Amino acid sequence: MKVKVPFLDLSATTREVSAAVCESWNAILAGSRFIGGPVVEQFEAAWSSYCGTSEAVGVANGTDAIQLTLRAMGIGAGDEVVLPANTFVATAEAVVLAGATPRFADVDPDTLLLCADTLRPALTSRTKAVIVVHLYGQMADMDALADVTGHHGVALIEDAAQAQGATWAGRRAGSAGHAGCFSFYPGKNLGAFGDAGAVVTSDACLAARVRSLRDHGRVAGSHYEHDAVGTNSRLDAIQAAVLIAKLTRLDEWNDARRRIAARYRAAFGSGVLQMVAEAPAARGVYHVAVARIRDRDRVQRIFTAIGIETAIHYPTPCHLIAPYRRYADAPLPVAEHAAGEVLSLPMYPQMSTEQVERVCAAAEVVNDILLAKEASRHG
Template identity: 40%
Template sequence: MSQIPLLDLKAQYQTIREEVRQAVDKVLDGGRYILGPEVKALEEEVAAYCGVKHAIGVANGTDALVLALDAAGIGPGDEVITTPYTFFATAEAVSRLGATPVFVDIDPQTYNIDVKQIRAKINSKTKAIIPVHIFGQPADMEEIMAIAKEHNLFVLEDAAQAMGSEYKGRKIGSWGHAATFSFFPTKNLGGYGDGGMITTNDDELARKIRSLRVHGSNPESKYYNSMIGYNSRLDELQAAILRIKLRHLDSWNDARREKAALYDELLKDTPVVTPYHADDRKHIYHLYIIQAEDREQLVGHLKENGISTGVYYSIPLHQQEVYKSLAYEEGSLPTSEYMSKRTFALPLYAELSNENIHRIVDIIKSYYANK
């Protein structure tokens, strides 16, 4: 019985192998490995792709969040509104700067932050909102930006899972005051190591981020330091690889959307809940997330039949050990808590065959038939 992985990076590599090897050889032959011409070119290409003035490469997606918030002046005593249904880094970046994450529950259809609940959490300490475009579906950015304008708040899009997605015809990464991307290998646009990017139309914010990523130094004089910064630089090898992958990103995302549509069709008569896709956004299905009442048993059945799955996210952030001091009671964010017990990802990647999707769905149907 052949195994079907949640994601097959080897299969993707085979489709671009020669392009990647030529790009890597070019970097090695050039002898420039940090913040060189490949990084500069990637930054220009990502800025053009997202439709913004600036893109700044950093070491990883978490650093992207920290540097963007730091450059915006977020610090001790400040509160930042975000979602508890996301990877830990979103809130961790807020806490790393001494600020406090304030969690707002999620919309039960999109899994994104519920914009109808944001205003109730705003007070004099609130300085920013971080919407997360979870699983590749954009958050409701128009309403979020309206709320932010009303209360003079900084908006940072956490677009780690959403490179290539769109909201009302505009690329994600161009809506907030800034946005952050992760190039972790499993992302739709992933490197062969760590990497991250910040996009913005704000000239002064971009200047500060470029300084912060190199120890707070002046780009013209690395031994002149005007701020306490970080060592967070995207390397040339990753940039060269990401430039190759960026050329393929839209076609890979289109393939993901087609395969998600096939899953939707095949699963429509089963007890599982398939992903909701809002009409005014382009979902790029970083993960294909379904809901099941008996998740653990279904996941076990799939595993027994050679199908890999992934649980996202089993413990919402407000219930993490490190945030016990924030005193969120059980049931305080009921939708996030409910989804954390039901949701999981099925295999999805551009190279996944339709035949294997049929096999995965048949195994799900066999589970329910035998109950």
């Protein structure tokens, strides 16, 4: 029997950096500076330079990156924050944790990302910020969105948790809005060996506020002076060391992901399975390779039977998840429809050609089965 094609093989990525990580970890153990310190600062400098911003602030995870950015902007009770319904729940969770009210917007039917047309109807006089989510690794149309938020006078925050290294018209994710929020959860394109996150921005005052909030609201340079109710959301040195080692490989890994996605796109052609569209100005980094298909649940069962692991991002749009239903005031048809069609295919940089071709062959099988079903229905 042929071996399974896993959805993700994190150990293949880990193996590529383990020697470099062990070396850094030995140095950290010798110095025993585990929280903050030079290794965290080195990562922050490398990450801001990579993203094209002047500042990066390491935090404990991606949810905190969003929550602390909102709080640092003074956004809280009584304020509304618009976000797309097609996202991971953490985007909405961070808004609620900051004390603000999430307002869900629908998404573009081709890219499944927030766009100017779906953003406009969600804006009100209480809107203080818009969080655009670069879902699946593809940046949304930042020019059109910035036009709308600029006109409305509200902040544009990027949830770039899935888009490390992606670009829109040559600008890197995180640098195209007022602030960019990253998760370095292990399975992300740039992932730690545990939880980690960062906020990037070219607004030094905003960065200083996030820096204080992540560290109990400490006044810079003091130990027992606090000017805000902060939290503990600091980045560990041992995670920063992993991120430094992996950052040297990120572009190469993203290129490999793009090659796999291009092969899927070419192999599927005009068949029943279709990859989510990539906008011409976007250079996606395929955190996940999402295809769409009408009979999704059946197709997923066929893939499973053939030995190909798949996943669904996401089975329920955010505004229909129980704790968030209270914030939903209208149907969002594109996001709701897409949730029944999306299917994420195996995707990680070290996938072999044979594995990629097995996914393509499975797509052909799916094509034949569904077309035969269609023909029998009409004949």
